[in-house]
Amino acid sequence: MASGWARDGAIQDQIDASVNDAVQFARSNLISGASAELCDECDEKIPQARRLALPGVRYCVACQAAIEGNDTSAKSFNRRGSKDSQLR
Numbered sequence: 001m002a003s004g005w006a007r008d009g010a011i012q013d014q015i016d017a018s019v020n021d022a023v024q025f026a027r028s029n030l031i032s033g034a035s036a037e038l039c040d041e042c043d044e045k046i047p048q049a050r051r052l053a054l055p056g057v058r059y060c061v062a063c064q065a066a067i068e069g070n071d072t073s074a075k076s077f078n079r080r081g082s083k084d085s086q087l088r
Helices: 009-030 048-053 061-069
Strands: none
Touching: none
C-alpha cells in the first residue's frame, strides 16, 4: 500500500502503538487489594458475590455504573494528524 513518504510498516506501527496505549490504560485502571464491605460512595453493603468476583472493589453496582457513565478519561489518539481530523 502506498503511503507517501512514510517508511514500510509505519501504518502497522501506528496500529500497534494505539493497541499498546489502550492495553496500558486498561491495566492502569485495574482494581487490586482487599474489597470494601461498604460502598465508598453511598455506604451500602457490597454483596459478597461482587466482592469475590472483583477483588479490590470499592463501590456498589449502582455507584460504579454512575462513575463509569461519567468517565471521559479514555480518549482516542490521533496519530495521523490529518487536517480533517484536527478540524473536528
